[in-house]
Amino acid sequence: MPELPEVETVVRTLAPHVLGRRITGATLLRRQSLHPLSLPLERLRGLVITGARRRGKLVLLALAPDADSERPSLILPSLLVVHLRMTGRLLPRSAEAEAGPHTRLILGLAAPDGEVRRLFFDDTRAFGQVFAATPGLLGQWRFWRELGPEPLELTRAGFSRRLAGRRAIKAALLDQHVIAGIGNIYADEALHAAGINPKQSAQTLTAEQRGRLLDALKAVLRLSIAQCGSSIRDYRDADGNVGAFQNSFAVYGRAGLPCRACGRPLEKCRVAGRATVFCSRCQPV
């Protein structure tokens, strides 16, 4: 399940495959995989991919009209936004590659020398979406408008301010309005590293605890990015490679196994509707 470190890795590995290439066509194989606010994907044709970056868990490909293309009469997208959700993958393939059972979108991509390849958006569970957008359309997307700050750029004061409210601290970490990019894996890992119980009310955290939690969150995200993310089941980067951070999990997926810090068996519960693993000794209530 791609969270911030996995999406960061996808963007980094995808960039050399797509930057400077012109979109020769788009084939959408599942209507619901297109965001309802998206411009028609036919308008991608002729646009050049000029940038690849990440915001939260979103992949953002910057688009620009070809230098020698005529002035268009239609509004053209300046951004292709991809939300991988649970099982989405962006896979560079040859021009001859054909759609698999879970292929949702195929883009044709031509290099400046004319060599054509394809970019596949495959998504087994079909939760992911693509969105051909303009800044104006993004502004209409509530999720985008209200997306919280990047955790790696967040200060302690900023983090503290965003933790208002009485709900469980884990629920706050998972809320993309509070911070962008955190999912179930990194919420559990950061809470364990900081020694904070996932069900503790965000409001009752001391300033020291909040500071420790933000530091732990940044550390776990940076460590995972350095290891190209975590591969649980479906996640692969754009080169088809798995990450290595799953080998460093302290709690995620380790219920019943001994805590790496104290040896007590890890416990499992549900917080905010999500499976949650924690150590009752290292993360007391």
Next chain:
DNA sequence: TCCTCCCTGTTC
């Protein structure tokens, strides 16, 4: 603020 639904492959 919490619960259900969407979706499909894997595990029990």
Next chain:
DNA sequence: GAACAGGGAGGA
């Protein structure tokens, strides 16, 4: 053949 995995929308 049911339970489970889970991000986010939408409803209670």
